[in-house]
Amino acid sequence: MAAKKREKRDPQQRKADILGAAFALFAERGFAATRMEDVAIRAGIAKGTVYLHFPDKEALFIELVSGIASPILSQIDGLVQNEAIPPRLAVSIFYALFRREVLETERRHLLRLVLAEGPMFPGVTEFYHREIISKGLGVLRILLHRAARRGELRNPAVAEMPQLVIAPALMSIIWSTLFERYEHLDTQKLFDTFLDTLFLPERAAQ
Amino acid sequence: MAAKKREKRDPQQRKADILGAAFALFAERGFAATRMEDVAIRAGIAKGTVYLHFPDKEALFIELVSGIASPILSQIDGLVQNEAIPPRLAVSIFYALFRREVLETERRHLLRLVLAEGPMFPGVTEFYHREIISKGLGVLRILLHRAARRGELRNPAVAEMPQLVIAPALMSIIWSTLFERYEHLDTQKLFDTFLDTLFLPERAAQ
Amino acid sequence: MAAKKREKRDPQQRKADILGAAFALFAERGFAATRMEDVAIRAGIAKGTVYLHFPDKEALFIELVSGIASPILSQIDGLVQNEAIPPRLAVSIFYALFRREVLETERRHLLRLVLAEGPMFPGVTEFYHREIISKGLGVLRILLHRAARRGELRNPAVAEMPQLVIAPALMSIIWSTLFERYEHLDTQKLFDTFLDTLFLPERAAQ
Amino acid sequence: MAAKKREKRDPQQRKADILGAAFALFAERGFAATRMEDVAIRAGIAKGTVYLHFPDKEALFIELVSGIASPILSQIDGLVQNEAIPPRLAVSIFYALFRREVLETERRHLLRLVLAEGPMFPGVTEFYHREIISKGLGVLRILLHRAARRGELRNPAVAEMPQLVIAPALMSIIWSTLFERYEHLDTQKLFDTFLDTLFLPERAAQ
DNA sequence: GATGAATGAGCCTTCATTCAT
DNA sequence: AATGAATGAAGGCTCATTCAT
Known part of the structure; x- marks a missing residue:
């Protein structure tokens, strides 16, 4: 050997x-x-x-x-820059990114780790809030307001609650790391359904 | 003495x-x-x-x-029984119940505990899925289908994704146990906004 | 067993x-x-x-x-109180006490321990200086001055250097714990010879 | 480069x-x-x-x-050779040497080191006894006997207890490495006072 | 020779669990 | 039943020593 x-x-x-x-x-x-x-x-x-x-x-x-989060962030930033991207598309890309970079990676356990051990490591929690949550919410808020302005949201008030957009992502993480073995959750469908709930269907030819 | x-x-x-x-x-x-x-x-x-x-x-x-969850469950069951309660009201009661019995109690740490220690205690996770998650989703599914049937949902497909309704609750738990100290989240508004997104507004002039 | x-x-x-x-x-x-x-x-x-x-x-x-020193101290204090005791006798009792309570006990290792580890434990050293050294020197100073006043010292200046009286005791400790196995030192004789050097011989009938 | x-x-x-x-x-x-x-x-x-x-x-x-002691030894040896040097002067040179080469050097920690670690390294202790202590005592014994013969000692019996002459040196080492920070000791005066106690004053009018 | 990353035995300390009282 | 002193396995960390470069 x-x-x-x-x-x-x-x-x-x-x-x-x-x-x-x-x-x-x-x-x-x-x-x-x-x-x-x-x-x-x-x-x-x-x-x-x-x-x-x-x-x-x-x-x-x-x-x-602390080290694993940064690669995700940089990609998200790009989403807001380009105003040509329709908000719904941007949010769906956000979810896709999340699925590809977190949910379907071992990184998904990382998030659970932060949730689990957070209170024992205030520094870590603070870092996550500042670097990930805060920035992610900021990006989403911009996208949602853009969508609201364009009349694409079913409920424009959502723009002030970007946490609602993150909620399904959190759910998917927790489900996949804890319950997936007992019951399958189709996360693609989860996000798609949520998008359809959030955004008005595109009016065919308006 | x-x-x-x-x-x-x-x-x-x-x-x-x-x-x-x-x-x-x-x-x-x-x-x-x-x-x-x-x-x-x-x-x-x-x-x-x-x-x-x-x-x-x-x-x-x-x-x-295992022992702490049951009292919540029993109350939830009641929600479905009475078909007279309009679905939106039932869901909002569900959230209110959640806020009163979990979010604003020390019990809110319980979920984080399950998240944190879950993988070390598969029995606990399994119990939670079977007793809490599964039943909660079942109740919500019924309520959502009822709402869909009554044409009260913006997106009837949600009825097949009751996890979406749980997601904001999850988010509120995680936020309150981890991030609240850094940034306040108005959970009442979170749930209300979500309800408004989920359900069509009551048709004023019907 | x-x-x-x-x-x-x-x-x-x-x-x-x-x-x-x-x-x-x-x-x-x-x-x-x-x-x-x-x-x-x-x-x-x-x-x-x-x-x-x-x-x-x-x-x-x-x-x-810290705990082993006190019993010695209390006995020493008695020496000064009684002015009837001639200084030379008092100092010889001091040495006898030292021999009986320290030198011929396992306690002799303790002193070496303090010398050895002192710098690593400043608190201990400070304690020893304050509680043992300082007090011992104080007692000796009084006795020596008394002797000087009575014209019993060969060199009255010794009264201002009570450390000189402690020096043989230190020597005896170090010798007994380190060198005794290689060469015997008669500590009784050591102290007696020193006493004879310190004090004038009693003038038989003056 | x-x-x-x-x-x-x-x-x-x-x-x-x-x-x-x-x-x-x-x-x-x-x-x-x-x-x-x-x-x-x-x-x-x-x-x-x-x-x-x-x-x-x-x-x-x-x-x-083992290596640090030798330079001192060689200098001491010289003291005995020259019989023209009066014993008291020789002893005072011994102390002066000790002060200059040990007490006021970092070498003063050496003795404490031997004290501290001695029992763990019997070879070292044995070496110190054989090479330093034994030789130093030998030299002092010769000087003291010479002085006794010349009637210069207050107490000629001291000649058989050369450890008494080393005792103040030991005291000075221990004081300087342990207690100096709490209370100053004038080592020059310590040795001088001891010399005055050991030796008769030079007979002014003989 | 010189380097310093790598090794692993060793020691302090904690804490779940036991059991004599 | 209740107690809490006693136990000892376990784990984090250090550091003398080795050895590939």
Whole structure:
């Protein structure tokens, strides 16, 4: 078998390996039930090596949870810029993005992790509110107001409650990570149905 | 000479005390970070006494999480029975019930607890799906279909996606337990706006 | 063999056992090299039990080091009170006390411990200076001044350097704990010779 | 383009650097609390490099503690050789040497180090007794006997207790490393007073 | 020789659980 | 039944030492 001792590797890669291992374990068992040694084993390194990259368990958790969100955000920003994109399309792209980048990825467990461990790590929660929630809501608010102005919303008041648009996404995350094994939820249909509830049907030829 | 030791009490009451203490602590800190001794202290009894009522920490947690939901369920059932109640009113009562019995109670932490610890306790998750989610969705499905039949829904397809109705409730729970401290969310308005989105306005001049 | 499990005992006795075990081990190996588990084993209890009596290793060490000095102090105080005792006799009693209570006891290791670990525990050092050194020097200063006034000192200036009287005691401690095994030192003779150097011989019949 | 890595240097110098760094750290924190990595950093080299010069931490400590004493010894030896030097002057030179070479140097921590770690390193203690203590006492014994023969001692019996002469030196070391911060001790005066107690004043009119 | 990432034994401390009283 | 002192398995973290580069 492969000699596995003292394998030196690119530190960046090493760190990524650890984060990967930590992610899998934290997602599966939560913060407290994850042993640092297990993280090390899963990353294929020795116990002590983890501590060369992260000062302690909490730092590992926080870096993990904080680090994964950014790639999503950057993509969302693009949605508002282009005013040519019809609001409904933009929101549907938002959902599609969410499905592709979160729901159908292992990242979906990450969100559950934040929900689960949030109160124990106020810094993480605050980060998520500031960086993800707040920005996501901002984008949605703009899109919804644009739609309202264009008379495309069934209920224009929704524009002041962008949380309503996020709610199905949250539901899909929770369902997929907790209940999916007991009962399937068609998230595509979930989002589509919601879009149809939110937006007036396009009047064929107006 | 105050005899304070070996205070005997109704075992049922004793058990309820323990569950109450456990609830407060589990809700606040999660399963792992809650110490059995703290539960005992909060319940006003000695460490060992907890074990006279529950075989171990896990059993305590499971009984706790399983036991708290039922009172809500029974009230919800009533909503469907009476066909005289208009669907929109029924759903709004559903939300009101949710707000009064969950959101504005310490019980709101319960759902977060299930989210947080769910994967570690598949039995709990399964129980929640079977007893709460499934039944709640069933009730909502009936109400929505009734509304659809009466032509009160903006988008009748919603009747097949009762999860959409639960989504705002979920959002309100998560918001209140995680983000409320950073940004206030008016849950009353959240639900009302959603109801207005879901249901057609009552035809003023019918 | 004796069943040793779950032996309950007077907490005061328990604590004394732990302090005794800790004393032996700290004295022998120093703070860092003493394992808490060894303390427990030597005290005949389980690892965790130590922590029922002391919050951590440092607290154990500090209580140990701080607790043993007082009995000596009280006896010394008596020496100055009685002005009928001739100064030379008083100082020789001081040395005798020191030999009986420290040098020929296991307590002699304690002093070495303070010298050894002092810099790591400023609180302990400060305590020793304030409670032991300072008071001892005060007593000696009074005795020496009394002797000087009575013309019994070979060099009256010694009265302003009571540290000189403590020096042989320190030497005896260090010798006995470090070098005695290589070369014997007659501490009785050490102190007597010093006394003869300090005090003029009693003029037989003057 | 500054080539700073793999700086080669005279191995002897390298070793001296390590010993210097080790001394500073051992003296300040003791054996256990000194990390090999800190020694390396302070010596300006990499962690592994220390092990090219010393097989392990203990060897480094022993060589350090053993090596520092010799320079003092050689100077002391000279004191006895020259019989023209009056004993009192010789002893006062001994103290002066001690002050200059030990007390006012970082070397003063060395003795405390031997005290502190002695029992863990019997070899070191034995070495100190054999090389330093024994020799120092030998020299003092000769000087004191010389003085006794010349009738210069207040108490000739002191000649058989040279430890008494070392005692104030010990006291000064311990005071300076432990208590100086709480209360100043004038070591010059300490030694002078002791000399005046040991030796008869020079007979002005003989 | 020199480096410093990697290793893993070791130790402090916590806490669920037990059981003598 | 109730108590809480006692137990000991478990886990986070450190650091002396090794070794691939």
